[in-house]
Amino acid sequence: MLQGIAFYLLAAVAVVGGLMVVTAKNPVHSVLWLILTFFSSAGLFVLLGAEFLAMLLVVVYVGAVAVLFLFVVMMLDVDFVRLREGYARYLPLAAIVAGVLLAEMIMISLVVVNGGAASDAVAPATAVDMTNAEAIGRVLYTDYVYIFQAAGIVLLIAMIGAIVLTLRHKPNIKRQKAHDQVNRDRKTAVEVKGAATGEGVTAEDLI
Amino acid sequence: MPDLISALQLSAPEAALAVGGLVLLMIGAFAGEKSARVVSTLSVLLLIGATALAVTGPLGRAFNGAYVADPLAVYGKALIFLSSAVAIVLGDGWMKRTRIARFEYPVLIVLASAGMGMMASSGDLISLYVGIELHSLALYVLAAFHRDDLKASEAGLKYFVLGALSSGLLLYGASLIYGFAGSMRFDEIAAYASTNPSTGLVFGLVFLICGLAFKVSAAPFHMWTPDVYEGAPTPVVALFSTAPKVAAMVLIARTLEGAFAGSHDQWAQVLILISLISFAVGAFGGLVQKDLQRLLAYSSIANIGYALLGIAAGSTIGIQSMLLFMTLYVIDQFGFFGILLSLSRNGRPVRSIADFAGLRKERPVTAIALTVLCLSVLGMPPLSGFWGKWAVFGAAAEAGYWMAGAAGLVASVVAGFYYLRIIKLMWFDPAPDGQPVTDKSPVEAKAIAWACAAFSFPLVIIGLTWLQPLTVAAAAGFGAG
Numbered sequence: 001m002l003q004g005i006a007f008y009l010l011a012a013v014a015v016v017g018g019l020m021v022v023t024a025k026n027p028v029h030s031v032l033w034l035i036l037t038f039f040s041s042a043g044l045f046v047l048l049g050a051e052f053l054a055m056l057l058v059v060v061y062v063g064a065v066a067v068l069f070l071f072v073v074m075m076l077d078v079d080f081v082r083l084r085e086g087y088a089r090y091l092p093l094a095a096i097v098a099g100v101l102l103a104e105m106i107m108i109s110l111v112v113v114n115g116g117a118a119s120d121a122v123a124p125a126t127a128v129d130m131t132n133a134e135a136i137g138r139v140l141y142t143d144y145v146y147i148f149q150a151a152g153i154v155l156l157i158a159m160i161g162a163i164v165l166t167l168r169h170k171p172n173i174k175r176q177k178a179h180d181q182v183n184r185d186r187k188t189a190v191e192v193k194g195a196a197t198g199e200g201v202t203a204e205d206l207i
Numbered sequence: 208m209p210d211l212i213s214a215l216q217l218s219a220p221e222a223a224l225a226v227g228g229l230v231l232l233m234i235g236a237f238a239g240e241k242s243a244r245v246v247s248t249l250s251v252l253l254l255i256g257a258t259a260l261a262v263t264g265p266l267g268r269a270f271n272g273a274y275v276a277d278p279l280a281v282y283g284k285a286l287i288f289l290s291s292a293v294a295i296v297l298g299d300g301w302m303k304r305t306r307i308a309r310f311e312y313p314v315l316i317v318l319a320s321a322g323m324g325m326m327a328s329s330g331d332l333i334s335l336y337v338g339i340e341l342h343s344l345a346l347y348v349l350a351a352f353h354r355d356d357l358k359a360s361e362a363g364l365k366y367f368v369l370g371a372l373s374s375g376l377l378l379y380g381a382s383l384i385y386g387f388a389g390s391m392r393f394d395e396i397a398a399y400a401s402t403n404p405s406t407g408l409v410f411g412l413v414f415l416i417c418g419l420a421f422k423v424s425a426a427p428f429h430m431w432t433p434d435v436y437e438g439a440p441t442p443v444v445a446l447f448s449t450a451p452k453v454a455a456m457v458l459i460a461r462t463l464e465g466a467f468a469g470s471h472d473q474w475a476q477v478l479i480l481i482s483l484i485s486f487a488v489g490a491f492g493g494l495v496q497k498d499l500q501r502l503l504a505y506s507s508i509a510n511i512g513y514a515l516l517g518i519a520a521g522s523t524i525g526i527q528s529m530l531l532f533m534t535l536y537v538i539d540q541f542g543f544f545g546i547l548l549s550l551s552r553n554g555r556p557v558r559s560i561a562d563f564a565g566l567r568k569e570r571p572v573t574a575i576a577l578t579v580l581c582l583s584v585l586g587m588p589p590l591s592g593f594w595g596k597w598a599v600f601g602a603a604a605e606a607g608y609w610m611a612g613a614a615g616l617v618a619s620v621v622a623g624f625y626y627l628r629i630i631k632l633m634w635f636d637p638a639p640d641g642q643p644v645t646d647k648s649p650v651e652a653k654a655i656a657w658a659c660a661a662f663s664f665p666l667v668i669i670g671l672t673w674l675q676p677l678t679v680a681a682a683a684g685f686g687a688g
Contacts, residue, residue, distance in 0.1 A: 104410055107406060107410070108383065108406070108407050108410050111387075111405060111406045111407045112407065143270075143271050144270075144273075144333070145211075145270070146214075146218070146269070146270040146273055146274060146334065147270075147273065147333050147334060147337055149225070150322075150325060150334070150337045150338070150341055151337055153225055153228075153318060153321065153322075153341060154337065154340050154341050154344055156229075156318070157315065157318050157319075157341065157344045157345050157348070158344060160232070160311055160314065160315060160318075160348070161315075161344065161345070161347070161348035163311075164309065164311045164315075164348055164352065164354075165348065165351055165354050165363075169240075
């Protein structure tokens with residue numbers, strides 16, 4: 001009973017949040033709605049008994065990804081009025097696609113209600129006396145080592161890509177070189193120039 | 208432990224590419240930008256080595272069925288890795304001439320090839336998805352590689368956003384399939400689906416097909432293709448239209464035949480619909496194009512339709528015809544891109560179709576090569592393109608899809624218009640006044656273009672005598688090991 005109430009509450013908040021992400025006028029608000037959606041999804045994960053995934057969702061998606069979104073939205077100079085220009089024009093097409101998807105999802109839900117998803121399929125190998133994190137830890141580096149390594153390469157490619165697309169070697173840039181800076185001494189850094197008494201120095205003399 | 212060792216032996220080609228890619232990255236990072244040539248050469252050697260490993264390696268399954276090494280995967284990998292190597296050769300010279308040579312280009316292609324290898328031998332839904340992400344993330348970056356070029360940046364961004372959307376569709380489908388079948392392994396899904404046909408599974412399958420159709424740029428999921436083909440650097444487009452397409456086609460065949468052989472009726476309908484739309488978009492969309500790279504994008508949409516028709520046949524002959532078609536298609540594509548890369552006027556690459564006017568006088572051999580390639584893609588017997596289409600239509604007809612095959616023939620005839628227009632411009636139209644003469648061609652692009660044209664005709668007659676048995680063995684060995 002309590003679980004049912006919690007589920008419908010969290011699910012409703014997640015759906016409304018998702019809707020607001022795409023309809024909110026202000027993109028900063030969109031990101032805030034997205035964070036709400038992530039939190040509700042985390043709650044749904046807890047209901048399913050996947051508390052480790054719920055924590056990951058909050059830490060990674062809310063803590064890192066959504067905050068990064070906020071930075072990007074705030075730092076980029078985007079003309080949001082122009083961005084929404086085609087909104088009314090594309091709305092009918094989008095409504096049709098969304099309608100088709102909604103109909104499909106309702107049909108799938110009916111299938112689940114009638115037959116149940118994977119009710120008689122292969123039973124997932126879960127041990128009851130094990131926490132989530134322990135269960136994932138047991139298979140992550142053993143059964144799924146192949147996928148784990150491949151995912152690592154995906155991240156590596158993302159890093160290479162970011163460097164390829166953004167790093168520029170500018171010729172006249174001044175970099176910090178700790179070794180050179182520490183090894184400066186008075187002999188190399190200071191040059192003593194004589195100045196005749198009573199005449200002073202001009203700027204040209206100093207260069 | 209012996210388990211891990213045998214698994215590593217099975218997955219040696221991908222492991223070699225991943226480790227080799229890391230080593231090459233180190234070489235490039237420490238030696239600086241001037242190492243681009245060395246890294247390119249080593250990458251080509253690495254890809255050839257990986258091909259050798261794939262061809263000579265043991266067959267079997269590893270990592271709980273996530274990795275499958277069967278003759279189909281081996282054939283696909285050989286084609287994919289060699290195509291990637293050719294793309295590196297084409298790209299190395301081009302990047303140098305446009306002064307954007309960087310060592311990351313070959314490294315990204317090597318890592319993408321590892322992902323494409325994963326796709327070709329994926330045995331469950333996770334390795335399918337990770338393989339797709341691995342190769343497409345590298346391809347997004349490659350599309351925008353010429354970062355000071357506005358069109359290339361646009362191409363990269365468009366490809367990235369639409370690719371992410373398609374990944375979302377694919378993941379949604381995969382999660383539905385997992386939810387209904389209770390397993391991610393293709394063989395277990397197949398076992399479940401054969402006893403409990405369920406609407407949910409079919410929905411998941413449709414989403415999965417949509418996501419995969421995006422990756423092979425089949426209509427109606429083709430929106431990104433013309434813009435990306437037009438904007439991305441030419442050698443990168445040469446890669447796009449070859450290796451990833453082969454990997455995705457092998458993956459589609461593997462998923463549909465491996466996990467959903469029982470619901471052939473359902474997915475064959477979807478595939479045939481996609482093929483028919485692709486024929487129409489590819490044939491009619493190409494008619495109004497002025498840019499050759501854009502034209503090749505539409506041509507690739509239509510050609511993917513033919514290959515999908517082969518898979519839709521749902522038989523061993525269907526897979527064999529798809530493999531043969533893709534092999535011949537890849538060779539034709541490299542010919543086209545070799546010609547595009549070898550022609551320039553006053554340093555400006557020849558891109559527009561009108562630029563080919565009067566090429567007969569200036570470049571007779573290149574004109575002959577381009578004519579052969581055009582006739583081949585058009586499907587003129589006995590050039591190579593004809594044999595591919597012959598095999599695919601034969602497989603479709605055998606499965607009872609006469610109408611789809613006939614539609615494909617009509618599309619070929621319509622598409623014939625734009626290939627014949629190029630031929631007419633080259634041979635019969637005079638060059639416009641004041642058109643600067645073509646520059647000296649780079650050797651590697653010219654050599655690849657001529658070799659591919661020579662293969663299209665007449666070498667294909669000899670080539671078919673060993674390609675045919677190879678593809679038959681690859682298709683027959685599907686799922687073995």
